[in-house]
Amino acid sequence: MAIEKENFSRRDFIKNSSMFAGGVVFASLINPYKFVFATKQPKGKGKWYGIGIDIEKCIGCGSCARACKIENNVPDDPFFFRNWVEQYTITNDERILVSSPNGGIDGFKQPVPEEDIYKTFFVPKMCNHCAKSPCTQVCPVGASFESPEGLALVDQSYCIGCGYCVQACPYGCRYIDPVKGVVDKCTLCYHRLEKGLDPACMMACPTGARIYGDLNDKNSAVSLFLKEHNCAVLKPQLNTESKLFYNDLSQEVH
Amino acid sequence: MDKIQSLYEALTKVDGFIYPNELALNWDMLIVMYPYITGLVAGAFILASLNRVFDIKALRPTYELSLLTALSFMLVATMPLITHLGQPLRFYEMLITPHLTSAMAIFGFVYLWYLMVVLLLEIWFDYRYDMVIWSREKKGFMKFFYKALTLWVSDTSPESRKTDEKIGYFITVVGIPSAFLLHGYVGFIFGSIKANPWWSTVMMPVIFLFSAMVSGIALVMFIYMVVSYLRKQKIDMNALDTIAKYLFYILIIDFTLESLDQIHRIYEADESFDILKILVRGKLFFTFFIMQIGVGVVIPLATLGFLQFKKPRVRIRKLIYWIISICVLVGIFYMRWNVVIGGQLFSKSFYGFTSYKVNLIGGSDVTLSLLWFIVPFFILAFLLWLLPPWKKAPPIEIPEE
Numbered sequence A: 001m002a003i004e005k006e007n008f009s010r011r012d013f014i015k016n017s018s019m020f021a022g023g024v025v026f027a028s029l030i031n032p033y034k035f036v037f038a039t040k041q042p043k044g045k046g047k048w049y050g051i052g053i054d055i056e057k058c059i060g061c062g063s064c065a066r067a068c069k070i071e072n073n074v075p076d077d078p079f080f081f082r083n084w085v086e087q088y089t090i091t092n093d094e095r096i097l098v099s100s101p102n103g104g105i106d107g108f109k110q111p112v113p114e115e116d117i118y119k120t121f122f123v124p125k126m127c128n129h130c131a132k133s134p135c136t137q138v139c140p141v142g143a144s145f146e147s148p149e150g151l152a153l154v155d156q157s158y159c160i161g162c163g164y165c166v167q168a169c170p171y172g173c174r175y176i177d178p179v180k181g182v183v184d185k186c187t188l189c190y191h192r193l194e195k196g197l198d199p200a201c202m203m204a205c206p207t208g209a210r211i212y213g214d215l216n217d218k219n220s221a222v223s224l225f226l227k228e229h230n231c232a233v234l235k236p237q238l239n240t241e242s243k244l245f246y247n248d249l250s251q252e253v254h
Numbered sequence B: 001m002d003k004i005q006s007l008y009e010a011l012t013k014v015d016g017f018i019y020p021n022e023l024a025l026n027w028d029m030l031i032v033m034y035p036y037i038t039g040l041v042a043g044a045f046i047l048a049s050l051n052r053v054f055d056i057k058a059l060r061p062t063y064e065l066s067l068l069t070a071l072s073f074m075l076v077a078t079m080p081l082i083t084h085l086g087q088p089l090r091f092y093e094m095l096i097t098p099h100l101t102s103a104m105a106i107f108g109f110v111y112l113w114y115l116m117v118v119l120l121l122e123i124w125f126d127y128r129y130d131m132v133i134w135s136r137e138k139k140g141f142m143k144f145f146y147k148a149l150t151l152w153v154s155d156t157s158p159e160s161r162k163t164d165e166k167i168g169y170f171i172t173v174v175g176i177p178s179a180f181l182l183h184g185y186v187g188f189i190f191g192s193i194k195a196n197p198w199w200s201t202v203m204m205p206v207i208f209l210f211s212a213m214v215s216g217i218a219l220v221m222f223i224y225m226v227v228s229y230l231r232k233q234k235i236d237m238n239a240l241d242t243i244a245k246y247l248f249y250i251l252i253i254d255f256t257l258e259s260l261d262q263i264h265r266i267y268e269a270d271e272s273f274d275i276l277k278i279l280v281r282g283k284l285f286f287t288f289f290i291m292q293i294g295v296g297v298v299i300p301l302a303t304l305g306f307l308q309f310k311k312p313r314v315r316i317r318k319l320i321y322w323i324i325s326i327c328v329l330v331g332i333f334y335m336r337w338n339v340v341i342g343g344q345l346f347s348k349s350f351y352g353f354t355s356y357k358v359n360l361i362g363g364s365d366v367t368l369s370l371l372w373f374i375v376p377f378f379i380l381a382f383l384l385w386l387l388p389p390w391k392k393a394p395p396i397e398i399p400e401e
Helices: A010-030 A063-072 A134-138 A164-168 A200-204 A221-228 B007-012 B029-052 B057-076 B079-084 B107-137 B140-149 B158-191 B204-230 B237-268 B273-281 B285-309 B314-340 B364-386
Strands: A049-054 A083-091 A096-099 A117-126 A144-146 A152-154 A210-214 A244-247
Touching: A049 A117, A049 A221, A063 A083, A063 A117, A063 A200, A134 A144, A134 A164, A200 A210, A210 A221, A221 A244, B029 B057, B029 B079, B029 B107, B029 B158, B029 B204, B029 B237, B029 B314, B029 B364, B057 B107, B057 B204, B057 B237, B057 B364, B079 B364, B107 B140, B107 B158, B158 B204, B204 B237, B204 B314, B237 B273, B237 B285, B237 B314, B273 B285, B285 B314
Parallel strands: A049 A244
Antiparallel strands: A049 A210, A083 A096, A083 A117, A144 A152
């Protein structure tokens, strides 16, 4: 009767381990460029949110920033915002003055006398929900991620609070919540979108300067907005594929 | 992160316009400490490998000291990072679920590779024979402790020592690219942030690497002199002169690279240049021109350059080396400072600045940073007591084959 070899030798162990290790290395070689951009626009037919802001229509009332703070429990401190408004003033002697006192929540005062002003306008800011978002790319644990709808979100129960994403965001849209010790940012009110409600800032805007919608649907409000206006994004040179589009964006705005 | 009490206090920190969320610096002094300590590790290891791999015999007296210095600092290298996290207890997430597109996620693995595979193994093979001998000489707990350290290997035959020597050499050869990887990688964490023009340069990993070597060599030089003084032993001036020579050469390379980076920045003068110019001339004037370049580069380069031509008496030379090593260590600290803190002082809107004030009393980041800088010296003292390089058996001669 032949004896079946059943014992497991050290040689076998090394063989199996190296096959496994080799497999892992090979799998990582198959898709070597995956790490270049954290996210890619999905090919599916689902929703793909974009935002439009009409600078011509913004009156600087700060309702959007106020609504956002209340809706999302953003810390009351005057320096944490998911959403804020900036006032740009360009004087006749070509100085560029920018201010955003308390994010515009308490309204604005124009310190420059009217005869010295060349032009002045308001620029509401919020997360750009970039398609190639540098913030989700750098998160070391994957707590910052891109939702299938194209929104950059944070899993706060998972975030370690390293702050790398805060450094990576070119638009200053992220902050570390001083109480929770984790990062916080605009979600386009994901919790409201899920229930079919509009984001708080969109609801609060009295002039309809803020628009959002599905970029895949060519008849959505934001798609029509892009069709009818010449829009631009902030810092296009960084190739973040920002999905926050401004109509009438002045080149002074960074 | 420092807490700001009121809007009024907040506004006193700001010049011009910054994005509201940029007011409080996100990365404080602890993150300055992180590349600083990691750099000291990489530099000290490279000095050790100059002796081992490149066979520079004059550096033999500092070989073990360099390795033990590297290990002591390596053991705390991650602590500044972990204590800085908003959720320090979640740090392990980075190891069990690393997000592979992040430059930071791999640091844990690079760190473990370097600590476990390179440093610990090399020191183990270097000390194995001696630990066996010591375990025989000592009594009681120490006997057991050394035995445990040898992992109950008790072979003292010349063949086993030759094997130790060969494996140790191999590990050092692997260790050099690993040390480059470790610190080049830390540079990449900053250099790959395209949002920040002060950081985003392809030169960053290379600059970090050479500044790491400079600081590590200066640290070993400093520790070697202090340890010799405490042990009332004569300093091997040949070793010290050789260390100083390498410090001089690498400092030249480091300064050249940093200058190249700045010259390129100035000549290209892209959109971020105007704000960076104001930053360097204003808020960074003291830390950049005086501390980083003046104390950290110009004084050491001039002095060490002078010493290459004319050698004063030993007493004076020792004093010079001692002061220079401190100057370099201070200079490289400010280099890290200018990168980490400097990169957050200007707004990404390019329209203004925030500020960072070091609270010497009561600032938790400063206290912790000091702690993480001082702890390695205690670890080193313990390691030198446990594994005294001066009590090692003379190395075995390997006949040329």
